[in-house]
Amino acid sequence: MTDGTPTHDESDGTDDESDGPVDREQLAHATRLLLDAIGEDPDRDGLAETWERRVPAAYEELTQGYREDERPTMRTFDADADDLVVKTGIPVYSLCEHHLLPFHGVAHVAYRPDGEVVGLSKLARYVKWASRKLTVQERLTRTLAEGLDDAIGPAAIAVELSATHLCEAMRGVEAHTTTTSRATVGELTTDERERFSDAIAAER
Numbered sequence: 001m002t003d004g005t006p007t008h009d010e011s012d013g014t015d016d017e018s019d020g021p022v023d024r025e026q027l028a029h030a031t032r033l034l035l036d037a038i039g040e041d042p043d044r045d046g047l048a049e050t051w052e053r054r055v056p057a058a059y060e061e062l063t064q065g066y067r068e069d070e071r072p073t074m075r076t077f078d079a080d081a082d083d084l085v086v087k088t089g090i091p092v093y094s095l096c097e098h099h100l101l102p103f104h105g106v107a108h109v110a111y112r113p114d115g116e117v118v119g120l121s122k123l124a125r126y127v128k129w130a131s132r133k134l135t136v137q138e139r140l141t142r143t144l145a146e147g148l149d150d151a152i153g154p155a156a157i158a159v160e161l162s163a164t165h166l167c168e169a170m171r172g173v174e175a176h177t178t179t180t181s182r183a184t185v186g187e188l189t190t191d192e193r194e195r196f197s198d199a200i201a202a203e204r
């Protein structure tokens with residue numbers, strides 16, 4: 001067990017990565033304290049495995065995005081392509097850094113290749129991995145655009161994310177709404193932006 005020092009530093013508001021594994025023992029200890037604090041009995045039958053095993057394992061999975069060694073391999077290959085590639089409806093599950101509650105929805109990606117394209121499944125794999133951390137939607141959208149730009153090396157790329165935040169839906173204002181954010185690296189043409197928006201509209 002460590003002294004409680006965070007294994008990653010997000011003080012500058014960026015999504016810096018940390019390769020360190022999660023501390024399962026500390027996660028179990030923290031979950032036990034949480035259960036105790038809300039008036040539960042961590043030692044009752046139904047909760048023993050919850051703090052000992054299930055919650056630490058779940059948090060390990062849900063925070064994979066901090067760990068570079070879990071980053072999917074982004075295989076690209078030459079396709080002599082320069083026409084816009086649009087992928088819509090990629091599932092997104094992330095955790096809001098304010099309340100540690102999920103926000104979830106869909107990501108859409110459009111990129112103009114610079115000759116090379118990426119394997120289709122890799123876009124969804126990358127979004128899944130990069131979303132698994134504590135963040136806010138706008139920063140995640142930018143992280144996805146910049147990370148995919150690095151991985152694919154396209155002429156231009158845009159990412160749009162539409163999500164529902166459980167911190168808004170199941171507590172606080174109790175409003176089940178959708179928030180949409182977009183981030184671009186390079187510049188899509190007006191025609192490409194229209195094609196991207198049309199593809200997103202067709203997906204809905």
Ligand SMILES: Nc1nc2c(ncn2[C@@H]2O[C@H](COP(=O)(O)OP(=O)(O)OP(=O)(O)O)[C@@H](O)[C@H]2O)c(=O)[nH]1
Pocket residue numbers: 096097098135136137138165167168172173
């Ligand atoms: N822009 C943005 N805001 C977010 C995101 N996730 C949560 N928030 C908001 O972060 C804000 C935090 O506000 P605070 O006043 O510090 O926290 P709070 O008292 O729990 O606020 P309420 O949720 O309004 O009860 C809230 O307005 C949340 O809706 C996100 O991804 N992007």
Ligand SMILES: [Zn+2]
Pocket residue numbers: 096097098099100101165167168
């Ligand atoms: Zn929140």
